[in-house]
Amino acid sequence: MVSQQHPQTSVERLLAQLDKAMTHYQLTNSFSCGGSLEVRLGTHYSDFTITKKPVMCFRPIVFWCKGSVSKHTTIDCSWTTSRNWENSLDELVQDCSPATFGCDGENIFDEKIRKAGVLDAASFSTNFNPYDFGIVDAVAQELLPGLARAGKQPAVERWGVVAELYKLNVYSAPSGMFKPHVDTPRGRTHFGSLVVALPTDFQGGQLRVAYKGKERAYLDDGSFCRSDINWVAFYSDCEHEVLPVTAGHRITLTYQLYVSECIGGLVQPQLQMPDSKFYPMYRCIKDMLASPTFMKNGGILGFHCVYQYPEKFEGTYFYERYPRTLKGIDAVIFAIFRALELTVHIKPYEAGSIIGGKIADARVRLESLFTEEATCGRLVANEFERFDCGHYVGDEIFEHVKWFNEKPALHPAGEGCLDVAKPTRWIGNETEVDWDYLFRALLVVVPASSDRTLKT
Numbered sequence: 001m002v003s004q005q006h007p008q009t010s011v012e013r014l015l016a017q018l019d020k021a022m023t024h025y026q027l028t029n030s031f032s033c034g035g036s037l038e039v040r041l042g043t044h045y046s047d048f049t050i051t052k053k054p055v056m057c058f059r060p061i062v063f064w065c066k067g068s069v070s071k072h073t074t075i076d077c078s079w080t081t082s083r084n085w086e087n088s089l090d091e092l093v094q095d096c097s098p099a100t101f102g103c104d105g106e107n108i109f110d111e112k113i114r115k116a117g118v119l120d121a122a123s124f125s126t127n128f129n130p131y132d133f134g135i136v137d138a139v140a141q142e143l144l145p146g147l148a149r150a151g152k153q154p155a156v157e158r159w160g161v162v163a164e165l166y167k168l169n170v171y172s173a174p175s176g177m178f179k180p181h182v183d184t185p186r187g188r189t190h191f192g193s194l195v196v197a198l199p200t201d202f203q204g205g206q207l208r209v210a211y212k213g214k215e216r217a218y219l220d221d222g223s224f225c226r227s228d229i230n231w232v233a234f235y236s237d238c239e240h241e242v243l244p245v246t247a248g249h250r251i252t253l254t255y256q257l258y259v260s261e262c263i264g265g266l267v268q269p270q271l272q273m274p275d276s277k278f279y280p281m282y283r284c285i286k287d288m289l290a291s292p293t294f295m296k297n298g299g300i301l302g303f304h305c306v307y308q309y310p311e312k313f314e315g316t317y318f319y320e321r322y323p324r325t326l327k328g329i330d331a332v333i334f335a336i337f338r339a340l341e342l343t344v345h346i347k348p349y350e351a352g353s354i355i356g357g358k359i360a361d362a363r364v365r366l367e368s369l370f371t372e373e374a375t376c377g378r379l380v381a382n383e384f385e386r387f388d389c390g391h392y393v394g395d396e397i398f399e400h401v402k403w404f405n406e407k408p409a410l411h412p413a414g415e416g417c418l419d420v421a422k423p424t425r426w427i428g429n430e431t432e433v434d435w436d437y438l439f440r441a442l443l444v445v446v447p448a449s450s451d452r453t454l455k456t
Contacts, residue, residue, distance in 0.1 A: 001282060003117075003348055007286070014284065014287055014288045014291060014294075015288070017284045017287075018281060018284040018288060021280045021284050022281060022329060022333075022405075026323065029050060030142050030328070031143075031209070031211040031214070031238050031327070031328060032143075032209045032211075032216055032218075032232065032233065032234035032235070032238065033138065033139065033142040033143065033232075033233055033234075033236060033359065034218050034230065034231060034232040034233070034247055035135070035138065035230070035231055035424060036056065036228040036229065036230045036231070037056065037057040037228060037229040037230075037231075038056045038132055038228050039056070039057050039058070039059055039060070039076055039078070039199050039229055039373070040056045040058070041229060044372040046443060047451075055445060056158060057128070057133060058127070059074050059075070059076045059079070060074070060075050060076070060126060060127060060128040060198050060199070060229065060233065061073070061074050061075070061126060062075060062092060062124055062125075062126050062168065062198075062222075063125045063126065064092065064095060064096045064124040064215075065122055065123065065176075066135075066192070066216065070401075071087040071091060071095070071198045072086055072087060072388045073086050073087045073088060073090070073091070073092055073129070073219040074086060074201060075089065075091055075198045075199060075251065076199050076227070077187075077200050077201040077226055078199070079225040086202035087144075087215075088250075089200065089249065092170075093170050093249055093251075094171060095119075095290070096117025096118055096119055096168070097117065097118055097119070098116075098117065098155075099110075099114055099116035099117060099118040099169065100114070101113060101114045101178070101181065102184055102311075113178070113179050113180040113182050114179065114240075115171070115175055115176050115177055115178075116169055116170060116171050116172075116176055116177075117170040117171070117172070118167050118168065119167065119168040120167060120168050120252055121164075121165045121166055121167065122380075124168055125218050126165075127200075128196070128229070128240045130163050130194065130196065130231070130255065133161070135163075135194070135196075136161050136163050136194075136329050137231075137235040139161060139163075139192070139194060139257065140160065141162040142190065142233075143191070143192060143235065143329075144161065144232060144324070144325075144331070144403055145326065149241060150281075158270070159233055159258065160260055161257060161260070162258045162260040163194055163255040163256070163257055164256045164257075164258065165253065165255055166254045166255055167254045167257050168251065168252070169251070169252050169254060170249055170250070170251050170252055170253075171202075171205055171242055171245045171249070171250040172245060172248075172249045172250070173204075173229065173247045173248055173249070174204070174245075174246060174247075174248055174296075175245070176205070176242075176244065176245040177205075177241075177242050177243060177244040177245065178241055178242040178251065179208075179239070179241055180208075180239050180240065180241040181241065182236065182237055182238065182239055182240075182437070183236040183240075184236075184435075185236065185310030185311075186236075186256050186258075186310065186435065187258065187310055187323070187434060187435060188279045188309075188310055188311065188312075188322075188365060189258045189259040189260065189324070189325055190236060190256060190257070190310050190325075191234065191235060191236065191257055191258070191259060191309075191325045192233055192234060192235050192236050192257040193234060193236050193254060193255065193256065193257060193325065194231065194232070194253060194254070194255040194257055195207065195231065195232045195233075195252050195253075195254050195255075196230075196231045196250075196253040196255070197219055197229065197230045197231070197232075197250065197251070197252050197253075198229060198251045198252065198253065199226060199227050199228060199229055199246060199448065200226070200249050200250065200251050201246040201248045202226070202245055202247060202248030202250045203245070203248060204244050204246035204247070204250075205219060205242060205243060205244070205245040205339055206218065206219050206220050206241055206242075206360075207219050207232055207241075207242040207243075207251035208240060208241050208243060209232070209234045209237045209238050209241060210237075210239045210240065211235070211239070212306075218230070218232045219232070219250075221295050233436050234259065234388055235307060235327050235328075236310075237307055237308040237309070237437050240296060248440065251425060259324040259325050262378050266308075267302070277327050281332065281333070281336055282336050285336050285337070285340070286340060286454055289340065289452060289454055290317055290452075290454060291413070291449075292449045293449075294446075295402070295446045295448075295449070296342075296448065296449050297448050297449075298447045298449075298451070299400060299402055299446055300387065300397060300400045300401045300402065300443050300444065300445060301399075301401075301402055301404060301443070301444040301448070302398075302403045302404065302441055302442070302443050302444075303333055303404050303405055303441065303442040303443075303447050304402035304403065304405050304406065304439065304441055305326070305329075305330040305409050305439060305440040305441060305442060306329055306330055307326075307327040307328060307330055307354040308327060308438065308439055309325060309348065309438065309439075309440055310435045310437060310438075310439040311348045311435065311438040311440075312435055312436070313438070322346040322440075323346065323388075324344075327421060330440070330442065333442055333444055334346070337430045337442075337444045341454075342444055342445060342446065342447075343386070343387070343444070343445040344442055344443065344444050344445075345397065345442075346440055346441070346442060346443075346446070347393075347395070347397065347398070347436045347440065347441050347443055348439065348440050348441075349398075349439055349440070349441060350393075350436065381383070387400075387445050388432070397443055398441075398443075401441075401443060407439075
């Protein structure tokens with residue numbers, strides 16, 4: 001961000017160090033994760049001890065109905081003996097309905113975009129539960145770092161992840177697939193999706209997950225055992241696709257992932273926020289705030305979030321839950337400023353919105369953080385007090401923001417982002433008229449340099 005055409009000042013070095021630390025984190029942080037469970041006959045919950053590795057899972061069974069007829073089948077491609085006491089895998093495939101997808105507010109059936117079968121959660125059940133094997137805990141640790149509340153309220157650690165069973169999807173040879181799409185937004189606390197691939201014998205059908213030029217492939221032919229249960233979790237606004245299945249049936253359970261208040265949370269003791277000093281950016285931000293020339297008279301420091309989030313504008317009820325759904329570097333930046341005991345507001349905005357006035361080029365924008373202009377970004381005493389109280393504030397706060405980074409780049413359709421926040425026109429199983437993906441901004445209330453007392 002900072003020009004290298006002349007010797008750097010101490011101010012420029014601080015900005016360059018923070019920019020470098022943020023860039024490094026974005027290149028290395030997780031937007032998806034995955035794992036596997038060995039399937040073994042006779043496994044019991046009492047077998048799960050620290051001396052047994054890896055954790056094993058019993059054979060998954062799927063129960064469903066066709067009309068008034070109840071059916072079930074055990075899914076285990078390593079079990080090749082005849083089982084006339086239960087239904088076949090082919091029957092399960094045949095009883096699925098053709099899968100649709102959402103596009104421009106409508107549910108569309110088009111096998112050139114998505115060719116699959118589906119059972120809704122109300123139409124089937126299974127003995128497999130992702131909570132039983134630590135999958136949900138692993139997703140929470142990898143994709144949702146623990147954070148404080150918005151504003152300046154003390155942190156109370158009473159939040160967890162809920163995995164809601166959503167669909168059973170079947171992609172079958174010779175051409176079952178789903179072209180690049182993002183998952184349907186389901187609510188303000190909805191942050192991701194969990195896909196569990198049951199142990200069937202198939203070829204192809206890799207799951208490709210992409211985010212800002214980075215791509216990861218799961219269920220790849222050479223990287224996993226088809227007789228295991230394999231799982232993948234990712235942020236719902238990440239573009240992903242199912243590549244064509246060339247042989248067999250690829251059967252998955254899909255779960256919607258939400259942030260939720262944990263049972264018993266009201267009686268849990270107050271806990272400390274995870275130590276943000278472990279983040280490389282912590283020292284850069286603290287040094288920047290310690291500089292007497294940085295935002296000398298105080299003001300609002302703005303960071304455009306990197307990820308997109310489900311949103312609809314309906315008041316302030318969910319304000320304190322916003323931090324719990326922050327992803328990746330968005331969560332880290334929020335955690336660092338809260339660890340330094342500064343007030344942080346989280347404000348959603350639409351992709352086409354012009355907020356905070358015209359944004360200058362990177363050098364001018366960053367240098368303005370160390371200069372004081374007559375009007376831009378200045379707060380009178382009563383405005384600062386209102387913004388710093390930690391309660392919900394309206395869009396008028398945008399008028400006072402000095403931005404550290406640029407708004408997320410908007411790409412044309414077919415290149416990962418449209419001219420609206422949603423990355424693609426196609427969304428998962430069906431459309432959602434109440435929710436859409438929007439951008440968010442982190443707005444830090446920075447006191448005047450003479451009033452700053454930074455936590456050591």
